[in-house]
Amino acid sequence: MTDEFLEVQRPRMPNFVHIGSLGLEDENDSGKLDKNTAKEMEKGEDGIVYFSLGTTMNSSMLQPFVMRTVLGAAKKFPDYHFIIKIDAHDQTAKEFSKGVDNVFVTDWVAQRALLKHPRLRAFITHSGYNGIVESAMCGVPLVTIPFMFDQIRNSLAVEQGGWGVGLTKEALRDDPKMLQTALNEVLSNDRYKKMAMRMKNLLKTKPFKAKERLVKYTEFVLSNGGMKELIAPSRHLSIIKLYNLDVYLFLITTIFVFIYIPLKLTSVALFKTNRKKHKTR
Known part of the structure; x- marks a missing residue:
């Protein structure tokens, strides 16, 4: 209350x-x-x-x-x-x-x-x-x-x-x-x-x-068999949609593909280049 x-x-x-x-x-x-x-x-x-x-x-x-x-x-x-x-x-x-x-x-x-x-x-x-x-x-x-x-x-x-x-x-x-x-x-x-x-x-x-x-709202609800018209649509959403889990998954995937993987590949390439230079010396 x-x-x-x-x-x-x-x-x-x-x-x-x-x-x-x-x-x-x-x-x-x-x-x-x-x-x-x-x-x-x-x-x-x-x-x-x-x-x-x-x-x-x-x-x-x-x-x-x-x-x-x-x-x-x-x-x-x-x-x-x-x-x-x-x-x-x-x-x-x-x-x-x-x-x-x-x-x-x-x-x-x-x-x-x-x-x-x-x-x-x-x-x-x-x-x-x-x-x-x-x-x-x-x-x-x-x-x-x-x-x-x-x-x-x-x-x-x-x-x-x-x-x-x-x-x-x-x-x-x-x-x-x-x-x-x-x-x-x-x-x-x-x-x-x-x-x-x-x-x-x-x-x-x-x-x-x-x-x-x-009293008035209780009588109002009972006389009309409930108030489904006032129920928010979010009550019927799945957990994935309700908490935007699909959006978060997309963002995480995008960050992984376009940021993490290129950085990782660049790091590996630099490591190999430095290793070759070290062997040459």
């Missing part, structure tokens, strides 16, 4: 339909912040920065430098309060957070409710697709740190959309200051917030919601 506004743009077949925000469009289904988190959201003179690696990536399984760099960056922004979401078994992150006054470490948070909070200024994320969609729907600028799979593409889509700054996970190890620089860019440059709000408006005002598209 993808959303056309949250994708790296590229040519697509006409039988491709976007339903990326399916299940996330109901604004009343965002839940509520618990009392502790709600209280933490009032801290920080300049607002809140949220960090999370989602629900499937356990922070306790990461190398220590990841959380050390994140918490080290938090120290550099004393006017912001950081909500750091980790898994319950991450004792390393808890140790690193000791003595950092502007950090609240927790193993659970109602993410959609937090993203909608007016005091949230930025979200440091691993670029999981649900988090990207939720952030876009709430108009929250991002600092993305992709780790695997589709996260790299999601991060690139955010950068291309102009509502976030991307880092590689290796940067957290090789140059920890890059996280500080990226976060400072997002917090101090208004254009990221403006582009995030534009993304929110684009998703909110789309003429057809994901659920409508799913």
